[in-house]
Amino acid sequence: MSNINLLIVDDHPMIREGLVAMLTQYLDINIVGTCCDGQNAIDTVAHLNPNVILMDIKMGKVNGFEATREIMTNFPGIKVIMLTIYEDSESIRLALQAGASGYMLKQASREKLVEAIRLVQKGEIVIDSTLLNQLVIDYTRLSQGTAHNSHNSNVTDECNDLTPRESEVARFLAQGLTNKEISVRTHLAVDTVKTHLRSIYRKMGVKNRSHAITKIMRFRNFNH
Numbered sequence: 001m002s003n004i005n006l007l008i009v010d011d012h013p014m015i016r017e018g019l020v021a022m023l024t025q026y027l028d029i030n031i032v033g034t035c036c037d038g039q040n041a042i043d044t045v046a047h048l049n050p051n052v053i054l055m056d057i058k059m060g061k062v063n064g065f066e067a068t069r070e071i072m073t074n075f076p077g078i079k080v081i082m083l084t085i086y087e088d089s090e091s092i093r094l095a096l097q098a099g100a101s102g103y104m105l106k107q108a109s110r111e112k113l114v115e116a117i118r119l120v121q122k123g124e125i126v127i128d129s130t131l132l133n134q135l136v137i138d139y140t141r142l143s144q145g146t147a148h149n150s151h152n153s154n155v156t157d158e159c160n161d162l163t164p165r166e167s168e169v170a171r172f173l174a175q176g177l178t179n180k181e182i183s184v185r186t187h188l189a190v191d192t193v194k195t196h197l198r199s200i201y202r203k204m205g206v207k208n209r210s211h212a213i214t215k216i217m218r219f220r221n222f223n224h
Helices: 011-025 038-048 066-074 089-098 110-121 129-146 166-172 178-187 190-204 209-218
Strands: 004-009 029-035 050-055 079-084 102-105
Touching: 004 011, 004 110, 004 190, 011 029, 011 110, 029 038, 029 089, 038 050, 038 066, 050 066, 050 110, 066 089, 079 089, 079 110, 089 102, 102 110, 102 129, 166 178, 166 190, 166 209, 178 190, 190 209
Parallel strands: 004 029, 004 050, 050 079, 079 102
Antiparallel strands: none
């Protein structure tokens, strides 16, 4: 297993120390350094050469959004995971717009955090599973509020080649319905729903539900 060079950025010493102690036991994770704020990360990232950064949001001088945006501009190959206490959709939206590949809560288990680090290193996009339901609820509320004056409320507006049935399934996906619930709503077999979802993911350029919801977050309706 290849090493992941990890940089930890947080303005609380105890959190930095706790993360170091928690993650050093994993042989594939090499902690290259810690930073006390976003500016410190920007100034040192070049010589620390991390693959993945765990980035807090609220910090003095330069916050996590600003630091991520600056780092991604100059080092687009680095993967950033926001590690925060903030659970609101707006913070997730700002993180994704800044270029973050992950958004995890500080109360996440060690196993989930390590899995997130490994997944973003492989090119995946990871959002804490406890936040996904709220994301689709917020998106649905916003899209319904703009449906009367914008075609962009359709979650597939960037995928014009979806069939009418795929568009229907995609709308239910954005509402957070399970495969079984989509099956009931569309009167399709669960296996048929899965087939449509695979086609939707391919056309949207995503790999799974989490990726699809992430792309929804980047759609124009959410960039209010």
